[in-house]
Amino acid sequence: MSESPGKSSRGVALRLSLACDLTEVRPAILAVRGFLTEQGLAEKDLTKCELALAEACNNAINHAADGTKSKAIEIEVICNAAKVELRVNDHTPGFDWPQRVQLPDSESERGRGLYLIQSLMDSSVYFRGAGENSLWMCKNRPSQTGSVTLPPANLEELNRRLAESEQIINDMAEELSSCYESLSAIFRFSAEQGKSISLENFSRHLLSDLLRITAADWFVLRLVPKEQSRLVVFTASEAGLVLEPLEVPLTADLARPVEVRSALNRQDIWFDQQKALEADDPLQRAKPDSLGLVHPFYFGDTLIGALTVGKTISRVPFSAAQTNVVHTFADFLAIQIVNARFQEERVNNLLVSRDLQIAKNIQRSLLMKTVPQLPGFGLAGYCESARQVGGDFYDAVKLSDHALLLIIADVMGKGIPAAMFAAILRSLLRALPELTNQPSELLSRVNRLLFDELSEVDMFITAQLVYVDIGKRRLITASAGHCPLLLAVRGEAEVKMLSPEGMPLGILPDTPFTDETAELPRNCRVLLYTDGLTEARNARGELFGLERLLEWLKETTTRPRKAEELKDELAAELAKFQVNTSLKDDQTFLIMAE
Amino acid sequence: MKIKVQILGDTLNIEGVKELSAANANSFRDQVRGALAERSKNIDVDLSQTLFLDSCGLGALISLHKTACTRNGTVRLLNPTPPVEQILELTRLHRVFEIVKK
Numbered sequence: 001m002s003e004s005p006g007k008s009s010r011g012v013a014l015r016l017s018l019a020c021d022l023t024e025v026r027p028a029i030l031a032v033r034g035f036l037t038e039q040g041l042a043e044k045d046l047t048k049c050e051l052a053l054a055e056a057c058n059n060a061i062n063h064a065a066d067g068t069k070s071k072a073i074e075i076e077v078i079c080n081a082a083k084v085e086l087r088v089n090d091h092t093p094g095f096d097w098p099q100r101v102q103l104p105d106s107e108s109e110r111g112r113g114l115y116l117i118q119s120l121m122d123s124s125v126y127f128r129g130a131g132e133n134s135l136w137m138c139k140n141r142p143s144q145t146g147s148v149t150l151p152p153a154n155l156e157e158l159n160r161r162l163a164e165s166e167q168i169i170n171d172m173a174e175e176l177s178s179c180y181e182s183l184s185a186i187f188r189f190s191a192e193q194g195k196s197i198s199l200e201n202f203s204r205h206l207l208s209d210l211l212r213i214t215a216a217d218w219f220v221l222r223l224v225p226k227e228q229s230r231l232v233v234f235t236a237s238e239a240g241l242v243l244e245p246l247e248v249p250l251t252a253d254l255a256r257p258v259e260v261r262s263a264l265n266r267q268d269i270w271f272d273q274q275k276a277l278e279a280d281d282p283l284q285r286a287k288p289d290s291l292g293l294v295h296p297f298y299f300g301d302t303l304i305g306a307l308t309v310g311k312t313i314s315r316v317p318f319s320a321a322q323t324n325v326v327h328t329f330a331d332f333l334a335i336q337i338v339n340a341r342f343q344e345e346r347v348n349n350l351l352v353s354r355d356l357q358i359a360k361n362i363q364r365s366l367l368m369k370t371v372p373q374l375p376g377f378g379l380a381g382y383c384e385s386a387r388q389v390g391g392d393f394y395d396a397v398k399l400s401d402h403a404l405l406l407i408i409a410d411v412m413g414k415g416i417p418a419a420m421f422a423a424i425l426r427s428l429l430r431a432l433p434e435l436t437n438q439p440s441e442l443l444s445r446v447n448r449l450l451f452d453e454l455s456e457v458d459m460f461i462t463a464q465l466v467y468v469d470i471g472k473r474r475l476i477t478a479s480a481g482h483c484p485l486l487l488a489v490r491g492e493a494e495v496k497m498l499s500p501e502g503m504p505l506g507i508l509p510d511t512p513f514t515d516e517t518a519e520l521p522r523n524c525r526v527l528l529y530t531d532g533l534t535e536a537r538n539a540r541g542e543l544f545g546l547e548r549l550l551e552w553l554k555e556t557t558t559r560p561r562k563a564e565e566l567k568d569e570l571a572a573e574l575a576k577f578q579v580n581t582s583l584k585d586d587q588t589f590l591i592m593a594e
Numbered sequence: 595m596k597i598k599v600q601i602l603g604d605t606l607n608i609e610g611v612k613e614l615s616a617a618n619a620n621s622f623r624d625q626v627r628g629a630l631a632e633r634s635k636n637i638d639v640d641l642s643q644t645l646f647l648d649s650c651g652l653g654a655l656i657s658l659h660k661t662a663c664t665r666n667g668t669v670r671l672l673n674p675t676p677p678v679e680q681i682l683e684l685t686r687l688h689r690v691f692e693i694v695k696k
Contacts, residue, residue: 022617026646047677054648058616106690107660109653116649119684168676270689293689320679320688 011080055113060090094133097126223305262294297334362419372398378563391418392586402471409463439465439478440513454506490557532585614651635667642673
């Protein structure tokens with residue numbers, strides 16, 4: 001590098017040349033900077049000239065063909081009170097200076113040099129010659145009042161520093177004010193959230209503030225509703241922006257609306273006149289020719305939503321400070337939304353457990369505290385609910401001194417509806433005393449009465465009714481798809497299973513039920529149960545099974561036992577079998593013993 | 595060029611960048627890429643010492659941004675000096691990079 005300062009007719013001049021080598025550029029530029037500092041150029045103009053010149057030199061070097069690299073590049077700087085002229089001459093084939101210099105795509109690693117030169121300088125002209133090219137750039141200096149002669153160096157230096165400080169203070173003030181605005185808005189809204197305003201109102205207020213702070217005109221906030229893969233407008237700055245929901249596909253696709261693309265790529269997407277939205281983008285149709293940005297927000301790996309903020313009136317793009325404010329607001333909002341959802345879930349869980357508690361209470365109220373007894377016969381009932389839910393119940397209605405109606409039922413379903421149906425069934429059965437000695441007829445009647453309600457909610461009930469007459473020592477039973485009635489007699493090899501035909505209640509409106517009659521020999525045991533018993537599993541996954549139940553029942557006939565004792569024994573058997581497991585289904589039985 | 599590289603968890607921290615220009619942009623980019631550990635996702639470039647950044651320097655940062663993106667991370671620019679921040683805004687790259695000021 002060689003330099004030669006001098007006085008030109010147009011001002012003070014500096015000429016220097018450098019070899020066609022990128023490492024030569026920086027020292028040359030620093031020399032120019034030193035020269036311009038001496039000429040009293042303001043710091044911000046120094047920075048601009050420095051960068052524009054560097055870009056010009058880099059271009060010249062990068063466009064040099066192999067044969068022309070030996071030739072030096074010349075820099076000429078002329079400075080007067082009104083302007084700084086910079087000229088770069090090279091001996092390369094040169095390049096075509098585009099008609100309109102545009103900023104390349106933000107992902108591009110090249111092509112910003114000319115844009116920077118044009119943006120930093122007040123004017124620039126490229127002369128392309130044969131084997132020699134010249135780039136001329138000019139930066140106007142702020143006009144100085146009064147004399148054209150330069151003020152004394154110390155005063156000039158002071159002025160320069162003052163201007164510099166002022167610039168820094170302005171920048172800081174802008175930064176501070178946007179920080180302050182964000183913070184105060186967030187504090188205000190945090191306080192407001194404590195009061196029970198809706199999330200929607202909260203978001204709208206917050207985002208309206210955002211528009212004011214960032215000088216934007218409109219916003220659209222889309223959220224992904226729970227268990228959906230759509231971006232649905234949650235709130236917007238105006239009714240016209242409450243646009244149709246957008247499906248979020250599993251993979252990114254170029255032709256998608258900008259909000260979906262931004263969400264899938266997890267990055268901000270900016271749009272303006274140069275990088276306009278697609279013609280069919282819903283935002284383009286609602287707010288044509290806006291500039292703005294889309295910011296998606298996530299909670300971990302879960303997409304929460306996307307915020308779009310746009311300007312239609314002003315053409316000034318968002319500054320870095322404003323962009324920061326948009327991000328801060330969006331992230332704050334995302335946290336509030338996630339919090340609100342957790343809260344909602346907690347309330348829902350509370351409601352569900354309350355629902356279960358109510359169901360349990362209903363079921364408990366159905367089970368009798370004392371079971372009626374017949375002379376010589378004992379009766380005992382057992383009901384253990386899985387979790388808090390229960391659709392099982394048993395009942396025993398004393399009809400006379402010597403007759404009883406035994407009922408056992410299992411409502412398929414859970415929670416309050418199942419408990420309600422159990423309660424209704426129990427009431428209906430008790431309300432039709434004229435049919436108690438015809439169990440099949442009783443089942444037909446309640447089936448017809450309950451059919452519409454049951455089929456409407458896709459529920460059904462299995463039930464077994466037993467009319468016991470100890471005077472005649474016999475029982476009549478009918479079943480609606482329920483487990484068989486077990487009858488064990490001392491001395492008999494087999495336990496009798498009574499399983500008369502019949503569909504569960506709520507399947508068909510008119511379906512026949514049949515009665516089956518059996519004698520009640522001395523020392524017999526009658527067991528009614530629900531399938532929760534035979535389908536109980538132990539820790540190894542084995543079923544309790546019908547065989548085990550039959551074995552147990554048969555064995556009990558060898559010993560004199562009261563019904564209450566048998567109930568405790570079977571309950572203990574079940575508990576022993578299911579040790580270290582959790583109950584999967586209700587387990588209910590009713591046992592009668594002589 | 596001499597830069598200070600530090601691995602902090604999944605973030606690669608770069609300090610001591612005085613200039614990022616045509617002369618050193620490629621070597622800077624290659625040095626940073628070479629320093630990435632297997633679990634490095636994010637790249638933090640401290641620009642508080644950076645007095646000069648030109649379009650080639652921007653190119654190197656964008657190239658690192660793409661590298662970070664393929665690792666599901668980001669490039670953060672820490673405390674850029676005023677001239678550097680001005681260039682980022684002028685070229686609208688403040689939209690691509692997260693600019694962190696402390």
